[in-house]
Amino acid sequence: MGELVKKIVKTIKVDLDKCNGCRACEIACAAFHAKPKYSSFNPARSRIRMVIDERNDEWVAIRATDYTKAGCDGRRVYTINGKEYSECSFCGTICPTRDLFFEPDSGLPLKCDMCEGEEVPMCVQICSRDALTCEEKEVEVEEQVKPGEMEIGLKSLVDKYGLRKLADTFARMAQK
Ligand code: SF4
Ligand code: SF4
Numbered sequence: 001m002g003e004l005v006k007k008i009v010k011t012i013k014v015d016l017d018k019c020n021g022c023r024a025c026e027i028a029c030a031a032f033h034a035k036p037k038y039s040s041f042n043p044a045r046s047r048i049r050m051v052i053d054e055r056n057d058e059w060v061a062i063r064a065t066d067y068t069k070a071g072c073d074g075r076r077v078y079t080i081n082g083k084e085y086s087e088c089s090f091c092g093t094i095c096p097t098r099d100l101f102f103e104p105d106s107g108l109p110l111k112c113d114m115c116e117g118e119e120v121p122m123c124v125q126i127c128s129r130d131a132l133t134c135e136e137k138e139v140e141v142e143e144q145v146k147p148g149e150m151e152i153g154l155k156s157l158v159d160k161y162g163l164r165k166l167a168d169t170f171a172r173m174a175q176k
Helices: 024-033 122-126 149-161 163-175
Strands: 004-014 048-053 058-063 077-080 083-086 132-142
Touching: 004 058, 024 048, 024 122, 058 083, 122 132, 149 163
Parallel strands: none
Antiparallel strands: 004 132, 048 058, 077 083
């Protein structure tokens, strides 16, 4: 077990009453992470996505958190202000049971990085309804090395193609 350390972590709070589902946050996130920066704004590449269920008047912005290769069985229902939301509406896990948070061309997971280098994340900056608020809090966590973006991507490739095929591909590429 790792040592417990205090850390300041940033998080984004979503006010369900203020969000009107305009999806500007998706565009801002996708544009910020485009390569080159701001060269495209495909919402499918955003690390924040709107979960929309118009029938139930449900509009929830969720940020991509961790990658998992298997979906969970959690099917709880939350009642907030008399409205019912499924558990998945609030879950940011990058999971195979839905098509959110996978880069459309490569299929690699897209995780929120809190817009590294920006004091205020782009999705928070763009939201004209103030539905998103960036907060910092001190938490005590077990010290561990968090997987970086490359490690997350490689893990998903291993899950998809298997280690042997990936290793063979690397070997072939190294010979070129
Ligand atoms: S920009 Fe704000 S109001 Fe628009 S969808 Fe995103 S969170 Fe909702
Ligand atoms: S904090 Fe940045 S990376 Fe995360 S969802 Fe918002 S815009 Fe995207």
